[in-house]
Amino acid sequence: MSVYLGENGNIELRRSTGGEGFMRSFLDPADVNVARKRFSFDFPADALVSGDRIQIQTVNGSNLQLVSGWDYPDGLWYCFVDTAGGIRLYNTFVDSINGSIDNALTLVLPSTTQEIQVQVKNSLYRFYGQIRSWEITNSRTSVDVTSLGEEFIEQYNRGLVSGQGRITCIWDYKISGLDPIRKPFPSEEPNYLCQLILRLKQGAMFQGRFFVFTGTPAVWYEADCIVTNTALSFAPGEVVENTIEFLTTGPVRLSTGSPNNLLLQESDDLLLQESLDSILLEDPT
Numbered sequence: 001m002s003v004y005l006g007e008n009g010n011i012e013l014r015r016s017t018g019g020e021g022f023m024r025s026f027l028d029p030a031d032v033n034v035a036r037k038r039f040s041f042d043f044p045a046d047a048l049v050s051g052d053r054i055q056i057q058t059v060n061g062s063n064l065q066l067v068s069g070w071d072y073p074d075g076l077w078y079c080f081v082d083t084a085g086g087i088r089l090y091n092t093f094v095d096s097i098n099g100s101i102d103n104a105l106t107l108v109l110p111s112t113t114q115e116i117q118v119q120v121k122n123s124l125y126r127f128y129g130q131i132r133s134w135e136i137t138n139s140r141t142s143v144d145v146t147s148l149g150e151e152f153i154e155q156y157n158r159g160l161v162s163g164q165g166r167i168t169c170i171w172d173y174k175i176s177g178l179d180p181i182r183k184p185f186p187s188e189e190p191n192y193l194c195q196l197i198l199r200l201k202q203g204a205m206f207q208g209r210f211f212v213f214t215g216t217p218a219v220w221y222e223a224d225c226i227v228t229n230t231a232l233s234f235a236p237g238e239v240v241e242n243t244i245e246f247l248t249t250g251p252v253r254l255s256t257g258s259p260n261n262l263l264l265q266e267s268d269d270l271l272l273q274e275s276l277d278s279i280l281l282e283d284p285t
Contacts, residue, residue, distance in 0.1 A: 004213060011134055011167065012125040012209040012259070013188050015052060016224065022117040023047060024059070027066065029110045037104040038086045039066065041118065046199045048087070049192065050080045051097050053122045058114055065110040076121065077105065093126075097174075097189065125209060125259070129187035130172050132241070136165035136210050136221055138252055163223060163248035165210070167193075171232060171242040193244045197227045204228075205249065209259060217257045223248040 025042040032039040041047070048054065057074030058064050064073060067089060077089040078096035088104040090096040095103040139162055173191035197204045210221040229245040 006133070008213050008215060009134070009211045010214060011128040011131060011211065013128045013192075014125045014207040015049075015120065015122040016205045016207045022119045024115065024117045027110060027114045027116050029113070032066070032107055032109055033086075034107050034109055036086075037088055037101055037107055038082075039107060040086050043118070044085075046195075048079055048081050048118075048120070049195045049199060050099060051078065051093055051188075051192065052120045053078050053093070055119050055121050056116055058116055060115065062114070064116070065112075065114060066107060068106040068108045080104070093124075125207075126188045128167070128169070128190070130170035130190050132168045132170060134165065134167045134210060136163055136223075136252075138163045163221075163252045165225075165246055165248075167244045167246075169242050169244075171240040190242050193227055194230045194232070194242065197230050206246075208246075218259065219254070219256050220259065221252060221254055223252045224250045 023041075023043055027039070027041070031041075053076065055074060055076050056064060056066065061073050063071050064075060067075060067077070077091065078093050080088045080090065080096045080099035082088075082099070088096075088099060088101070089107075090104060169190045171190050171194075173189060193206070196206065204227040206225055206227070208221075208223060208225050210223075211218060212221070213219045225246040226249050227244060227246050229243075231243045233241040233243065
């Protein structure tokens, strides 16, 4: 028999909106600060989180007057949100976490007020950094099937599978750069889930892959999750730890094989489609 140590597991996380759809707002010329490469929405400050990939488009289909040189009705960028709710736009995830003015996209002053709609659209899984341990529990709840037809009773009489879990990691609020194992994919900083539970407009949901073994073939759980509790443990002279508890909100899948990989160039840069979405390998094995 084989014996496995808890050194081959990790977590991949993909940001999720929870199906909330578009948020609408008006973009006024006074909302844009060209010199600071900064603008604001009419949304609550917790509607977006730094690192979110957002699609901004005009409601009436006219060209979006916001990013310099961008003459299209919509655009897809990563955003940085400061403490006052101001937003800067970037072409890469890492730049959006750092939030520097130098790497932010240059803005233009709109000639008139535009009605826009914004949606969070994230397509990539990223490693969740600084993890000490994680656990996931599956349980099957009993279901009353007396009101169901005979053909459904056999399907549901064993109950529905639900799950919950906990992640413990070393707290950090800065992006750790490129993951040494899966270069050039960046890691997600642990502070993100602390921010996520406070986000009301888009919800505290994420999509997770919980790897039990990362060899060949890999073994992992996959589920849609919602954060229910976060805690920070602080003591002088000790490492600050972050504990996150979550529930699954749909089917829990136990997969074996290879997760989807992305097509790379010889330079290790991602090969992108015209929409700037990365191209998945059809058969990663």
